Amino acid sequence: MEIRPFETKHLDKWKSTLDSCIRCGYCYEHCPVFKDTRWESNSPRGKMIMIYGLLSGKLDPSTYIADKISSCFYCGRCNAACSSGVTLTDIITDAKRDFQGTEFETPGSTSVTNTDCAACLACVRICPHEAREFINGKIVTDTVKCQSCGICVDVCPNKAVATNLSYGTDRSSLNREIRTFLEKDNGKAIIFGCNWSYYPDFQSSVMDPETPPEYKILINMCGGRLEKPLLLEPFLQNAWGVLVACCPDGDCEHDGNVKAKTHVAALREFLKEMDMDENRIQLVQIAHGDKAGFQSAIDKFMENLNTLGPLNRQ
Amino acid sequence: MKKIDVPILKNIVGEENISTDPADLFIYGSDSSVHSARPWVVVRPGDTQQVQQIMAYANQEKIPVVTRGGGSGMCGQTVPVQGGITLDMKRMNKILEINAPDVFCRVQPGVVDDDLNKALSPFGVFYPPTPASSRIATIGGEIGNNASGVRSVKYGATRDSVLGLKVVLADGSLVTLGARTRVEATGYQVHKLMVGSEGTLGVVVEATLSFVPIPKFRCLGMANFDRLEDAGTAIADIMASGVVPSMLELVDSVAIKAVNKTMDLGLPEVEAVLLYEADGMVKEAVDYEINTMQEVCKNNGGTGLTSSYDAKERAKIFLGRKKLFPALSKFSDALSSTSLADDMAVPYSKMAETAKMIHEIAARNNIIMTAYGHCGSGCMHTKILMAPNRQDQWESAKRAVAEIYEYVRSVKGTTSAEHGIGISKASAFKAEKNDSLKLMINMKKAFDPNNILNPGKLMDAHEDWVTATDLRYTVA
Numbered sequence A: 001m002e003i004r005p006f007e008t009k010h011l012d013k014w015k016s017t018l019d020s021c022i023r024c025g026y027c028y029e030h031c032p033v034f035k036d037t038r039w040e041s042n043s044p045r046g047k048m049i050m051i052y053g054l055l056s057g058k059l060d061p062s063t064y065i066a067d068k069i070s071s072c073f074y075c076g077r078c079n080a081a082c083s084s085g086v087t088l089t090d091i092i093t094d095a096k097r098d099f100q101g102t103e104f105e106t107p108g109s110t111s112v113t114n115t116d117c118a119a120c121l122a123c124v125r126i127c128p129h130e131a132r133e134f135i136n137g138k139i140v141t142d143t144v145k146c147q148s149c150g151i152c153v154d155v156c157p158n159k160a161v162a163t164n165l166s167y168g169t170d171r172s173s174l175n176r177e178i179r180t181f182l183e184k185d186n187g188k189a190i191i192f193g194c195n196w197s198y199y200p201d202f203q204s205s206v207m208d209p210e211t212p213p214e215y216k217i218l219i220n221m222c223g224g225r226l227e228k229p230l231l232l233e234p235f236l237q238n239a240w241g242v243l244v245a246c247c248p249d250g251d252c253e254h255d256g257n258v259k260a261k262t263h264v265a266a267l268r269e270f271l272k273e274m275d276m277d278e279n280r281i282q283l284v285q286i287a288h289g290d291k292a293g294f295q296s297a298i299d300k301f302m303e304n305l306n307t308l309g310p311l312n313r314q
Numbered sequence B: 001m002k003k004i005d006v007p008i009l010k011n012i013v014g015e016e017n018i019s020t021d022p023a024d025l026f027i028y029g030s031d032s033s034v035h036s037a038r039p040w041v042v043v044r045p046g047d048t049q050q051v052q053q054i055m056a057y058a059n060q061e062k063i064p065v066v067t068r069g070g071g072s073g074m075c076g077q078t079v080p081v082q083g084g085i086t087l088d089m090k091r092m093n094k095i096l097e098i099n100a101p102d103v104f105c106r107v108q109p110g111v112v113d114d115d116l117n118k119a120l121s122p123f124g125v126f127y128p129p130t131p132a133s134s135r136i137a138t139i140g141g142e143i144g145n146n147a148s149g150v151r152s153v154k155y156g157a158t159r160d161s162v163l164g165l166k167v168v169l170a171d172g173s174l175v176t177l178g179a180r181t182r183v184e185a186t187g188y189q190v191h192k193l194m195v196g197s198e199g200t201l202g203v204v205v206e207a208t209l210s211f212v213p214i215p216k217f218r219c220l221g222m223a224n225f226d227r228l229e230d231a232g233t234a235i236a237d238i239m240a241s242g243v244v245p246s247m248l249e250l251v252d253s254v255a256i257k258a259v260n261k262t263m264d265l266g267l268p269e270v271e272a273v274l275l276y277e278a279d280g281m282v283k284e285a286v287d288y289e290i291n292t293m294q295e296v297c298k299n300n301g302g303t304g305l306t307s308s309y310d311a312k313e314r315a316k317i318f319l320g321r322k323k324l325f326p327a328l329s330k331f332s333d334a335l336s337s338t339s340l341a342d343d344m345a346v347p348y349s350k351m352a353e354t355a356k357m358i359h360e361i362a363a364r365n366n367i368i369m370t371a372y373g374h375c376g377s378g379c380m381h382t383k384i385l386m387a388p389n390r391q392d393q394w395e396s397a398k399r400a401v402a403e404i405y406e407y408v409r410s411v412k413g414t415t416s417a418e419h420g421i422g423i424s425k426a427s428a429f430k431a432e433k434n435d436s437l438k439l440m441i442n443m444k445k446a447f448d449p450n451n452i453l454n455p456g457k458l459m460d461a462h463e464d465w466v467t468a469t470d471l472r473y474t475v476a
C-alpha cells in the first residue's frame, strides 16, 4: 500500500475544542493505560496535549506519538470525567485516522494477528467493531475501527491474535499479579473487576501497611475474557476465594457478562465436585459507577470467605 | 542548553523511568496554566535515595530541576522555564502509615489526595485541606502550593495539617523537619516554610500529616441572591455571626450558567448563589449553625433558602462545585476558560466589592470573568473567558489581571489564597511583597545557592507573564 504523508485532516476540526481543554487532568483519574505506566503521555490529557502539539505544529508526528495515541481501550472514562465537553475518544479516533496509512501508523493497543493464523475467520465474524478483514489470505486489523476490546484474542482457537501493548490487562500480566499477591503478601482473595463497571480501589496510590490487605482487585478489560484457567490460578496459589465482577444483564455490548457467568457457573460445579464450598467463587453484576454496590459486594464476599477459612482446612 | 548526561540519570532510575522523547517533553512542559516550555529530560524517581542522587548530580552540574506531582497547578508552577530536569514524583505513591492513636499519617509525595482520604475513611477520619482537584492532586503538589479547599474555612489549609516533612535539599542531602506532635516550639518551623514554596526550596520525599474526625452530621444550605453585592455582605455577616461554617462558597451568574450547562444541576440563574455547610457530632449544634447562616442570608435578601442532610443531594451539588473550573469552558462555544487572575484573598468586608469589581474590570477590558470561591476563607477565584487565539485578547487579559491585583492590594488583600504564584501571578506577588522580597531572595539563596530548584518562579519570575514562556495556545 502506498504510504501517504501525515496530515491533520480529521483532527483539524478539534482545534477549538482542545483550546477549551483546561488541562485539569480530571480525565486521567481512572484511565487503565495511564494507571499501568503512570507516564503522562499514556494519560488521556497527555494524548490531548500531543494532539494539540500536532495541530499547532509544535510537535512533529512520530511513531512514538502514534503508539501512545493508539493505545486506548475506549472505556470512555475520560469522556465521562471531562466537564469541558471534550469527547476524547472521538478525537483519539480521528488521530488514528490521520495516522492510518502514514509511515507512523502503529497498532498501539489494537490487536495483531500473527503467522499462526489458521484463517478460520472466527475473529472476523465476532468483532463487534467490524475491524477485522480477510485480505489476500491474511487477517488485517483496521487500527481506526479496532477498540482494543480483545474479543478476537479470546476467540482465536489458535492463539494467533494478540495485543502487543495490553497495559497489564492480558492473561500473563494478571497471572503475575495473582502470584505476587498471594505468595508474597499472603493475600486471601482475588477480585476481578471489569474496567467498564466500577473500580473502587485507589486510583494512583498504594498502601504500604504493616498488615497487607486481604484481597486484591485486578482490573481486566471484560468479565468475558476471564477464562477458566485464569479464574483457577488463584486457587492453585492457595487463595481462599475469587470474586468476579461484571456488568448487569444487557449492559455489555458483546455479552461478556454472559460468558463470565458461564465460566463461573462451571467452576462452581467443579468446586462442588472437588468437595469444596462453591461459594468460594462468586459473581456479582455491578452497574457502571456503582461504587457502594461493589464495595458492599466485596465486603459480603470477604465476610463469608473468612468464615470458610483457607482452602486446605476443608 | 547545558549538557545533560542522560546515561547518569538512567543509571539512577532505570531506563524505563526516563524520557527525552519530544512528545514527553512537550506534555511535561505544561500544566493547567496558560504557560508552556520544555524540560530537557523527564525523570521518575522511585525512592528517596534516587531523588538524592539526582539532586546531587543536578547541583554539581547546575541543571534546573522542576518537581512535578499531578501537574494541575494553575500558574505555571511546573512549567520548566529554563528547561532542565522534570522530576515526576508520581511513582513515590505509598501511604506509609496511618497512626490513629497519635493522629497522624505518613505518606510519600506522589500519593493522590482522594486516595489518602479513601484510606483514612475506615478510621473515621479525613485529611481536610482537599482542593477541588483532589482526584489528581498529589500531596507533594498540595504542599508545594499550600493548597486548600472548600472545607479550609473550618479546618485550615495544607500548612495547618503538615506536622513534619522529609526533604531532599538542592545539594542532595536529606533533612527531617518538624515533628510528629501537634505542637512544636523547637527552633525555626522550616517544614511550614516548605509549604507553599512551590518546589523552590527542596524536594519533599515524605510528609507527616494530621487528620480530623469525620463529623457525624453535615448539612448543606443554599441561598439565591438577585444582587451579587448582597451575597458578598451575607458572607461577611456569616463570618461575623459566631458560627464556623465547614464550607461557605460563592458561585456567580457566569459560573451558574456554566455548571448548569454541563451538569444539569438546575441552579437558579440569579446573580449569585451561596452554598453553606455546617458539620459536627451533635445534630442540634449543626441545626443551630445552619439556621443562623440561613437567617443571615435571609436578612441580606437571600431567597429560595433550602438545606439538606441527605448525603446524595450534597454530593451532587459538591460535584458541581468540583467541576466548576472545567465547566467554565462550556460557558460559550467561542470562549475558552483560561487560568488567569485565578485566585486572591480579600478581607470578608471586601468580598462583595471584589466580586463586583471583577465584573467591572472584565467589562472594561472586553472579556468575561467569573467570581466564585471558598469565600469563607476570604478566597475569591476568577477565570478569564476569552478567545485565546486572538492577540488583542491577551493584551486585554494582561490589563485585567494587573487591574484586579492592584485593586486587591488596595483593599489589603493578598495575591494568592491557594493556587500559588508560579509565573502568571509573579508580578502581582512582587508588588505586594515589595518590602520582604529581598529577605525571601536571601532565604532562597541559603537553601539553593545555585538556583536550580524551579528557577524562574516567584521572586525569580519574569515581570511580564505573557512573554515569560510560550503560551500553550496558538496565538494568531
Ligand SMILES: Cc1cc2nc3c(=O)[nH]c(=O)nc-3n(C[C@H](O)[C@H](O)[C@H](O)COP(=O)(O)OP(=O)(O)OC[C@H]3O[C@@H](n4cnc5c(N)ncnc54)[C@H](O)[C@@H]3O)c2cc1C
Pocket: A023, A024, A025, B031, B032, B066, B067, B068, B069, B070, B071, B072, B073, B074, B077, B078, B089, B109, B130, B131, B132, B133, B136, B137, B138, B139, B140, B141, B142, B143, B144, B145, B146, B147, B148, B149, B150, B197, B198, B199, B200, B202, B203, B204, B205, B325, B326, B418, B419, B454
Ligand atoms: C480544576 C482544578 C481545580 C483546582 N482547585 C483547587 C483548589 O480548590 N484549591 C487549591 O489549592 N488548588 C486548586 N487547584 C490547583 C492545584 O490543583 C492544586 O494546588 C494542587 O495541590 C496541585 O497538586 P499537583 O500534584 O497537581 O501539583 P503540581 O502542579 O505538580 O505541583 C505544584 C507545585 O508543587 C511543587 N511540588 C510538587 N511535588 C513536590 C514535591 N514532592 N516536593 C516539593 N515540591 C513539589 C511543584 O514544583 C509545583 O511548584 C486546582 C486545579 C485545577 C486544575
Ligand code: SF4
Pocket: A020, A021, A022, A023, A024, A025, A026, A027, A028, A044, A045, A048, A081, A082, A083, A084, A085, A086, A088, B326
Ligand atoms: S478532563 Fe477535559 S478539560 Fe480536563 S484535561 Fe481532560 S480533556 Fe482536558
Ligand code: SF4
Pocket: A027, A030, A031, A032, A033, A034, A043, A044, A071, A072, A073, A074, A075, A076, A077, A078, A079, A088, A089
Ligand atoms: S477511553 Fe481510552 S484514553 Fe479514555 S480513559 Fe479509557 S483507555 Fe484511557
